[in-house]
Amino acid sequence: AQKVTQAQTEISVVEKEDVTLDCVYETRDTTYYLFWYKQPPSGELVFLIRRNSFDEQNEISGRYSWNFQKSTSSFNFTITASQVVDSAVYFCALSGMNTGFQKLVFGTGTRLLVSP
Amino acid sequence: EPEVTQTPSHQVTQMGQEVILRCVPISNHLYFYWYRQILGQKVEFLVSFYNNEISEKSEIFDDQFSVERPDGSNFTLKIRSTKLEDSAMYFCASSDALAGADEQFFGPGTRLTVL
Numbered sequence: 588a589q590k591v592t593q594a595q596t597e598i599s600v601v602e603k604e605d606v607t608l609d610c611v612y613e614t615r616d617t618t619y620y621l622f623w624y625k626q627p628p629s630g631e632l633v634f635l636i637r638r639n640s641f642d643e644q645n646e647i648s649g650r651y652s653w654n655f656q657k658s659t660s661s662f663n664f665t666i667t668a669s670q671v672v673d674s675a676v677y678f679c680a681l682s683g684m685n686t687g688f689q690k691l692v693f694g695t696g697t698r699l700l701v702s703p
Numbered sequence: 704e705p706e707v708t709q710t711p712s713h714q715v716t717q718m719g720q721e722v723i724l725r726c727v728p729i730s731n732h733l734y735f736y737w738y739r740q741i742l743g744q745k746v747e748f749l750v751s752f753y754n755n756e757i758s759e760k761s762e763i764f765d766d767q768f769s770v771e772r773p774d775g776s777n778f779t780l781k782i783r784s785t786k787l788e789d790s791a792m793y794f795c796a797s798s799d800a801l802a803g804a805d806e807q808f809f810g811p812g813t814r815l816t817v818l
Contacts, residue, residue: 624809632746632794632809678746689759690736690748691807 589614591681591694599700600669608664608697610679616640619683621655621662622691626676635677638662669701705729707810709795715816716785724780724813726795735778736796736807737770739763746794752778785817 590613600606612621623635636646638655646653650667666673676698680691708727716722728735737749750760752770767789769781778797782789792814796807 622806629811630792630814631811634806634808637806680746686759689751690761691738691746692748693746695745 589616589619589681589683589685589692591679591692593677593679593694593697595697596695597698597700599702602671602701602703603668604701605665605667606669606699606701608666608677608679608699610662610664610694612660612662612679612681614681614683614685616683616685619681620688622680622682623653623662623664624678624680624693626678626696628675632678635664666699669699671701671703674699674701707795707797707808709793709810709813711813712811713814713816715818718787718817719784721781721783722785722815724782724793724795724815726778726780726810727776728778728795728797729799729808730776732797732799732808734758734798734800734807735770735772736798737780738794738796738809739791740794740812741788741791749780782815785815787817790815790817 592611619640621638625633625635643655652665654663676696678696679694682688682691710725735752738746740746748761750764750770751758767783771779792812794812795810798805798807
């Protein structure tokens with residue numbers, strides 16, 4: 588079975604602080620993909636990143652960075668110098684070869700509140 | 704930039720009524736999906752659709768639900784005899800490559816309220 592755990596329900600920071608959102612996953616698939624999506628207050632789901640299980644190289648995109656560690660089954664997301672516009676719910680998700688990559692399994696999300 | 708669209712944005716219905724949620728996926732995409740998100744909870748997979756048939760469905764997707772691609776552009780989710788617990792945000796998504804291996808583009812969602 589596939590499972591994604593986001594243990595942090597809600598995080599509150601002050602603008603310009605760095606914040607890391609944790610994601611731990613479980614899968615028996617040897618080939619899988621990990622994703623992060625952002626859900627702002629308006630409700631839509633915004634794709635942030637996709638990472639395949641063979642690529643453990645960390646990635647940086649502007650203020651965003653992702654740390655993928657297969658040894659700990661984690662795919663953590665760091666926002667550097669947070670801004671009020673970063674306030675949203677962030678979901679980590681997984682899709683695996685076992686289901687033909689047919690579905691995304693989402694975590695329960697972490698609500699990030701950035702105050703001025 | 705192409706995007707997935709969904710109509711209506713908000714649907715209110717009485718318990719027991721049938722509803723049809725509509726989606727227009729990105730035009731060159733081949734894989735289509737429905738997900739739902741009960742208020743304050745995680746996003747849950749319902750069904751995936753490829754080549755005019757269901758390719759994967761979750762345990763949530765029972766006989767009450769059906770999907771259809773009635774023409775070359777629309778992708779619909781029908782919920783028969785709605786129940787109070789069907790109240791949720793329903794997201795449509797599409798992708799243009801091997802499902803899941805590529806980015807799934809999500810629509811803005813339809814909020815369904817069952818009274």
